[in-house]
Amino acid sequence: QQQHYNSSPHLQHRLTQAFRSDVDSSRYILLSTKSRSSTKLKNGIIDLDFEEEEDDENSFLIPKVYPQRWVQLAYLSLLALVSDWVCFSTAAAPSTFEQAFPGHSSAGLIDIFLYTNVLSCFLVTDIVAKVGLGKAIKGASVLMGLGCLLRSGFSTTDLVPYEAILAGTVLVGAAQPFFQCTPPMLSATWFASDERATSTATAINFNQIGIATAFLVGGSMASDSVGLEHYFGLISVIAVALSAGTVLQFQDKPLSPPSSSEIEKIIKNEKEPPFLESVQKFFKTPGFTRPLVAFICSISITNIVGAFIDEVLERGGIIDQLQIDLAGAGFELAILVGGIVIGGYVDKTKRYKDVTLACLLATVFFVVPLGLTDHALGKEPLLLVASLLGLGMAAGPVQPINAELAVDVTYPSDETAVESVQQIGGNLISALLVPVAELMAKQDYQLFETNNIIASDVRGDVILLCCMALATMGYFSTFDAPLRRTIADCADDGVCEAPELNMISVDKVPGDDVTISGAENDPYTSSTSISPDILASLKEVSKEASNVEVTKNSRSTNGEENNLNVRASSSSSTDKV
Numbered sequence: 001q002q003q004h005y006n007s008s009p010h011l012q013h014r015l016t017q018a019f020r021s022d023v024d025s026s027r028y029i030l031l032s033t034k035s036r037s038s039t040k041l042k043n044g045i046i047d048l049d050f051e052e053e054e055d056d057e058n059s060f061l062i063p064k065v066y067p068q069r070w071v072q073l074a075y076l077s078l079l080a081l082v083s084d085w086v087c088f089s090t091a092a093a094p095s096t097f098e099q100a101f102p103g104h105s106s107a108g109l110i111d112i113f114l115y116t117n118v119l120s121c122f123l124v125t126d127i128v129a130k131v132g133l134g135k136a137i138k139g140a141s142v143l144m145g146l147g148c149l150l151r152s153g154f155s156t157t158d159l160v161p162y163e164a165i166l167a168g169t170v171l172v173g174a175a176q177p178f179f180q181c182t183p184p185m186l187s188a189t190w191f192a193s194d195e196r197a198t199s200t201a202t203a204i205n206f207n208q209i210g211i212a213t214a215f216l217v218g219g220s221m222a223s224d225s226v227g228l229e230h231y232f233g234l235i236s237v238i239a240v241a242l243s244a245g246t247v248l249q250f251q252d253k254p255l256s257p258p259s260s261s262e263i264e265k266i267i268k269n270e271k272e273p274p275f276l277e278s279v280q281k282f283f284k285t286p287g288f289t290r291p292l293v294a295f296i297c298s299i300s301i302t303n304i305v306g307a308f309i310d311e312v313l314e315r316g317g318i319i320d321q322l323q324i325d326l327a328g329a330g331f332e333l334a335i336l337v338g339g340i341v342i343g344g345y346v347d348k349t350k351r352y353k354d355v356t357l358a359c360l361l362a363t364v365f366f367v368v369p370l371g372l373t374d375h376a377l378g379k380e381p382l383l384l385v386a387s388l389l390g391l392g393m394a395a396g397p398v399q400p401i402n403a404e405l406a407v408d409v410t411y412p413s414d415e416t417a418v419e420s421v422q423q424i425g426g427n428l429i430s431a432l433l434v435p436v437a438e439l440m441a442k443q444d445y446q447l448f449e450t451n452n453i454i455a456s457d458v459r460g461d462v463i464l465l466c467c468m469a470l471a472t473m474g475y476f477s478t479f480d481a482p483l484r485r486t487i488a489d490c491a492d493d494g495v496c497e498a499p500e501l502n503m504i505s506v507d508k509v510p511g512d513d514v515t516i517s518g519a520e521n522d523p524y525t526s527s528t529s530i531s532p533d534i535l536a537s538l539k540e541v542s543k544e545a546s547n548v549e550v551t552k553n554s555r556s557t558n559g560e561e562n563n564l565n566v567r568a569s570s571s572s573s574t575d576k577v
Contacts, residue, residue: 002161002476005297008171011361015463015495029572030490030508032203033242033312035577036337041397046492050296052112053310062256062258062261063192063257063259064254064255064256064257064258064261065190065191065192065195065254066074066190066254066255068190068251069190069191069199069254069258070128070249071249071250072186072190073190073191073199073202073203075123075137075242075245075246075249075250076137076179076182076203077206078206078208078242079137079140079141079144079179079201079242080176080179080180080203080204080206081206081209081210081213081244082144082210082238082242083144083172083175083176083179083180083205083207083210084150084176084207084208084210084211084214085210085211085214085235086113086144086147086148086151086169086172086210086239087110087113087117087172087173087176087210087211087214088115088210088211088214088215088218088220089214089218089231089232089235090106090109090110090222091106091110091214091215091218092214092215092216092218092219092222092263092321092325093106093218093219093222093223093228094106094107094223095125096222096223096224096227096228097222097228097319099225100159100225100228101159101162101165104162109165109166109169109360110154112166112169112170112171112173113147113169113170113172113176114431115173116169116170116173116174116429117173117174117176117177117180117427118174118424118427118428118523120172120173120174120176120177120178121181121420121423121424121427122141122275122420122424123177123178123271123275124136124177124181124182124416124420124544125176125181125275125278125414125417125420126274126275128178128182128185128416129272129319129414129416130161131566132191132252132253132577133182133185133186133252133253134206134250134252134253135251135252136178136182137178137179137182137246138247138250139244140178140179141175141242141246141250142243142247143171143172143174143175143238144171144172144175144176144239144243145239145240145242146171146419147167147169147170147172147175147233147239147303147344148168148170148172148232148236148239148240148345149170149236149239149240150163150164150167150171151165151166151168151169151172151232151235151236152233152235152236154230154234158229158545159225159229159232159338160227162220171233174251177420179203180204180207180419180423181209181416181419181420181423182415182416182419182478182526183199183200183203183204183400183403183549184196184403184404184415184416184418184419184435185406185414185415185416185417185419186199186203186445187199187200187203187404187415188259188261188407188415188570189253189254189257189258189262189465190253190254190257190258191258192258193259193260193347193485193486193489194347194348195347196347196404197343197344197346197347197400197401197404198278198343198344198347200339200343200400200403200404201339201340201342201343201400201401202296202336202339202343204339204399204400204403205335205336205339205340205396205399205400206336208332208333208335208336208396209332209333209336211306211332212328212329212331212333214333215325215328215329216325216326216329217231217234218231218399219321219322219325221234222442224495232461238496243330245265259488259489260413260488260489261358261412261485261488261489264412264488265412266414267474270412272413272414273414275417276357276419278413278414278417278421279421280418281410281413282406282410282413282421285409285410285413285481286409286481287479287480287482288409288410289404289407290401290405290408290475290476290479290481291352291356291405291406291409291422291476291479292402292406292421292422293472293475293476294356294398294402294472294476295398295399295402295403295422295425295426296422296425296426296429297360297398297450297468297469297472298359298363298396298398298399298402298426299399299427299429299430299470300426300429300430300433300468300511301363301367301391301395301425301465301469302335302392302395303430303434304433304434304437304461304465305331305370305388305391305429306328306331306332306561307434307463308389308437308438308441309324309327309328309331310324311441312370312371312388313327313328313384313388315371315384316370316380316381316383316384316385317380317381317384318381318384325512326386326417330385330389331388331389331391331392331394332392333392334388334389334390334391334392334393334396335392335393335395335397336395337392337393337394338392338393338394338397339378339396339397339399339400339401341393341397342355342397342401343394343397343400343401344399346404348481350486352402352404352405352408353438353476353477353479355397355401356398356402356405356476357473357476357477358400359390359394359395359398360394360398360469360470360472360476361469361473362390362393362394362474363391363394363395363398363469364466364469365393365394365468366387366388366390366391366394366395367462367465367466368387368458368462368466369384369387370384370391370462371387371458371460371461371462371463372385372457372458372462373439373458381528389496399422399426403418403419403421403422405483406419406421406422407419407485408484408485408486409482409483410483410484411484411485411488412485413443416455433464436464437461437464437481438461439460439461440459440460440461440463441460441461442460443455443459443460444457444458444459444460445458445460445463447526526542
């Protein structure tokens, strides 16, 4: 076959043109040769020259990770921390803020921050696509530093006017989505396929540490107007130093992609559409709405519990403010730890569905004690704190896991666009549910009134959260979409045979067409058959062929890459191209 190919320039030209004209449907076809080094990728197509030639630095794209990825993750996580610290900086001392700025409330300032955040989420995807991840994060870090300086001023003796506080808050609110919506993109760009969920969990949930910091540091420093000014000054110093480090050390992308899926996107020269066009495509993609709903459920539950944590703890008998602050900080820390631990498990197993359903069920279990009072036992502070920490461990990981799942099912989509949709949905639904939860928290429902031993009552807001989690479980249980990115990466981490991938089956059809079942109505499958030009060229190489079948070889134990081989077979012989 090599001799026949090398002796036929016409065939070389025809087969190369076929691959070039139909690269989408032929993207998984690799030609097996005597030497693996003689099949190379050039300009997004397959080089069919069987003759050995000298390697060059652009001949191969091999998955590789770099130590710099941890620096990238550290900066993005710390930027998210500081941005949420600024958002909730006055929440621990609202009376001090209102005394320093009469006529203005801490809650109003937080609302302005959140509204600015939502508006910025509509812009972040297109900006990152245009200037790149590195420049976008650097610019946003500088914007946040300027906003913090406006809030503190350059004096250490007087508070700045409220207008400066407002302007600085708007700048930080506009910068925050660049840290909240880009973790999946950072993970895809820098981290291996078995590290992405952990990386995303760390970056997405690190803002919870910012909220905890706001309560612990703000509660102790902002006891009066002078303390409030020093408190804002401390935030500014940290934000400016972090901004300087980001500008100097944060990078755009590594020299080599970290996974096969990223290599494939580079080979195909994927160009991301505008954000609104991406959103339309997402909602047409099978399986996208399930992780979206799970993400919204998780962020709504954690936001509502965080918003009313004082009332929750006081109901359970915890009234000391320091104890309340410590319990709240523990809740936020549990969200981060749960995301890292459970995200690491998902990285290894790809069991997105099972883990999400288990977390939602555990969420229901841990939510109930937060609004439950046992009439026989009375208030139970230890049970309450344990339930609060358990809720953080269970509900928190649902967000990063389903951020990664949404990116997986929409591959090769823009990761930032996916996370922007989830953040917009989560923040908007949370904003709508907070007043509803506040109203229902005033309702008490008696349970087992006639039995003095097990009689108890439960608050209405807990019933609301339980119903949300159960409804989400029911909807999410129908998820069965293929994990497209994991399928592209399965050779990297040896999970190609895992049933959780929901692998699209490839069926042999009489004649020349090879169809992909399950690809109908899928906006990410541009073609459902391999081009007749390719098949005709392959048949000319193997003239005895009577039919064509596509098979996928699983990864061997010695680490050999997956190949999707085209085999031409007949009654007399089997020739492999």
